[in-house]
Amino acid sequence: PFHPLSGSPVLLHDQRATERFVVVTEQSLKLSVPAAAWGAGTVYDAFRSPEGATAALLVIPRDGGPMVRAPLPAGCEIAFHLANAYEDGDDLV
Numbered sequence: 581p582f583h584p585l586s587g588s589p590v591l592l593h594d595q596r597a598t599e600r601f602v603v604v605t606e607q608s609l610k611l612s613v614p615a616a617a618w619g620a621g622t623v624y625d626a627f628r629s630p631e632g633a634t635a636a637l638l639v640i641p642r643d644g645g646p647m648v649r650a651p652l653p654a655g656c657e658i659a660f661h662l663a664n665a666y667e668d669g670d671d672l673v
Contacts, residue, residue: 597642
């Protein structure tokens with residue numbers, strides 16, 4: 581199933597999967613295509629964080645149900661490397 585993201589292009593990084601869910605980190609950073617195409621800096625330099633934006637966890641049900649976007653605390657622009665994800669009964673941890 582396809583799920584809309586908050587904007588495009590968007591930087592997704594790292595994921596974990598459980599029996600029922602896939603968890604992905606969505607960075608608040610958005611790619612400036614002109615800056616990336618210009619090539620005056622690294623690709624990382626072409627990413628910008630919109631004012632007030634924060635990184636989030638995307639919880640995507642593997643059965644095609646609605647995706648949940650869980651924003652991380654304000655000011656968190658980048659969230660890399662999920663350590664783990666697992667299910668404890670009906671809860672996703």
